[in-house]
Amino acid sequence: MTASDISASAALDARFKGAKILITGGFGLIGSTLAHRLVGAGAAVRLLDNLDPDSGAHRANLAGIEDKVDAVIADLRDGEAVKGALADRDILFNLAAQTSHLGSMKAPLADLDVNARAQLALLESCRAVNPGLRIVFASTRQIYGRPDYLPVDEKHPLRPPDVNGVDKLAGEAFHLLYHRVYGLKTTALRLTNTYGPRMRIKDAHQTFVGVWLRAVLEDRPFEVWGGEQKRDLTYVEDSAEAFLRAAVTPATEGQALNVGGERPVTLRELADTLIAVHGRGSFVVKEFPPERKRIDIGDYWADDRQFRDATGWVPQVPIDIGLKKALEFFSTRMATYV
């Protein structure tokens, strides 16, 4: 970071001092990163998370701030718990989700209940008990499906390729609708792959990057499916910064905006970079497994100029540095995370 980036970051933090925050999915990758930053900024942070063992949630993600947050262990589908947790808050970072694409095909109704139904119930609760709440919702590039053109901007047709995509699209649509019809102060961020410290590495539930990190740290070769697909990735602290900037930018209310990465890379380039920063390791390129291939979206990278223009957000952490930080984080915590 440059000196001006650091002072911009400090100025942003100052805006959250004393703010009452709720983070759903607060034990997950982005949620916990936001929690650390907001506790550091002097915010009053409450988390709501069900600690689902199949999700990105991990108790260790709050290490160091356990006593500085109010953790509500509840499922987003528990409407009364959600209503109670959000009633006195200023800002909601709404990150709780069922995120597995394959999981959504295996248990489609559960995915619908978390990603669409519980979101609708949450918005109804906001209307009822806290209509002034500022809400930033984690949406996903998944709702675009296989791109017609690249980079993908917000005008791209929405063509969700799996149940998860349909449900997330509905969840996003409810947020935008409740802004338009009831004036709720909602923004949706359409995220791409997010990675970094505190991500799930024990398996591939939270992007392929997690399982790659684990493999190189365990001196095992990892599998790259396909290899030539291009993707953009967001380092988790950049992602947290995007959520904070959205929250303090009223011009983003009622909008769904892409948040991308520094630049697109092929999976092969990403794999090579990981090995280069670790100093050793290897991978094998494999064909896509069939049950994955039929819901895969091919190349994707975001045109996120709308979001950058509205908020001044620019990703700060290039992929080699981000991977290095993730490796450093996990290298001393393997027993906890795998």
Next chain:
Amino acid sequence: MTASDISASAALDARFKGAKILITGGFGLIGSTLAHRLVGAGAAVRLLDNLDPDSGAHRANLAGIEDKVDAVIADLRDGEAVKGALADRDILFNLAAQTSHLGSMKAPLADLDVNARAQLALLESCRAVNPGLRIVFASTRQIYGRPDYLPVDEKHPLRPPDVNGVDKLAGEAFHLLYHRVYGLKTTALRLTNTYGPRMRIKDAHQTFVGVWLRAVLEDRPFEVWGGEQKRDLTYVEDSAEAFLRAAVTPATEGQALNVGGERPVTLRELADTLIAVHGRGSFVVKEFPPERKRIDIGDYWADDRQFRDATGWVPQVPIDIGLKKALEFFSTRMATYV
């Protein structure tokens, strides 16, 4: 109808002789019209309907064929009933829905449960017990929202203006997804306003046309909200014909296709036509009530050339004839329907 239309219609009917049919929402406007036609064609017709008093369902809609259909009185949310009803069928006309836009804003979770969740459960049941089932799903123009251009074709952005629109969009998306991923034989028809005999006339729950019909038959003036909005309307027998043609046209599988009307008319022109065919009556033009206005979509008419090209469907009943048939139907049945 011309002689060639009648013989085309007879040839179509012959394709359903002996076919095992399930119609969800079978007591409703389109569902019951399909039931009458299919019973006449010699199909084995089963209906599933919850007879919700707020819906378009009416027991009298089956008058004359009560003993020739297998009526399952159950809610679409009753997954076991749905699974049992579809297990041995050849074709499913999937029309059950919560259709009220205002209702969806007042009871959003119930709308989601019927229009999205129950649809997903139904598709899961198909996969499990009847993967060869041909499914024609009733979608809606509502998912387009306020049009960017007219007429609206299937490439138009999807921007549902209310909870009902979001939920129907999800329901449609699940149908298309289960075709793409699992090969289920689904088609979605994006319907515009449908009207005719057997529609709900006691209130405005099923389009504004119903309450207009009732008013002129009761010699009361009716209210026209706005008046200059243009809409297309489908006469219910044309709509039933569209469902039958879709079912026998494999080229429509995996697609969502508009079904429109003969031509767009302003609401004022429609009101004038109604009074002209009835021979008397009057209306007053009113401002939109505010809770309606915020979810109203303005002008709409469909470009349905894709559907016409694929199936040969052409609407046969112009608006004056359709309104006249509806007035004739209800004139002797007011005690039953209001």
